[in-house]
Amino acid sequence: MPTPDHRRSERRRDFGARVRALRKPLGLSQEQLGQVAGLDRTYIGSVERGERNISLDNIWVLADALGVHPSELF
Amino acid sequence: MPTPDHRRSERRRDFGARVRALRKPLGLSQEQLGQVAGLDRTYIGSVERGERNISLDNIWVLADALGVHPSELF
Incomplete structure (x- = not known):
């Protein structure tokens, strides 16, 4: 059974x-998505690698920049 | 046009x-939901009042405790 830590990392x-799967078809680099979202390229990279416990506000910012509803990020 | 701050608060x-709308039909108090989720009652209250910039990990914890997929919280 996965530990809570393992499950958090997986999620x-x-x-x-x-x-990443939504960004690529838009033809946007991490840097370009960062510019649209007003977030740093390195932040976008760390989110895509699953290194961030991203917050509600930034989930919305990313969803807006990707042109989707945040529910589509789950 | 709403300011970014206003929009964040609204979201x-x-x-x-x-x-709250998912908790109530389950017949759970904030305290009971907190116990199921392993989160403090006061934290649940502040999330429900829109005072928290809740993180991805806790969005999942709350969704699990409410028996829904996190996409249903958006």
Whole structure:
């Protein structure tokens, strides 16, 4: 049975994978998405790698920049 | 046009309202939901009032405790 820590990591990685999967077809680099979102390129990269416990506000900012509803990031 | 700050507040309140709307039909108090989720009652209250910039990990914890997918909290 996965530990809570393991599950958290997996869910962060799943979230990041969703962001990446939505960004690529838009033809945007991490840097360009960062510019649209007003977030740093390195932050976008760390979110996509599942390294961030991203907050509600930034989930909305990313969803807006990707042109989706935040529910699509889960 | 709403300011970014105004929009952030509105989205936090919307999220909190969703949590409350899902909690009530389960017949759970904030304290009981907190016990299920392993979160403090006062934290649940502040999320429901839209006072928290809740993080991805806790969004998942709350969704699990409410028996829904996190996408339903948006």
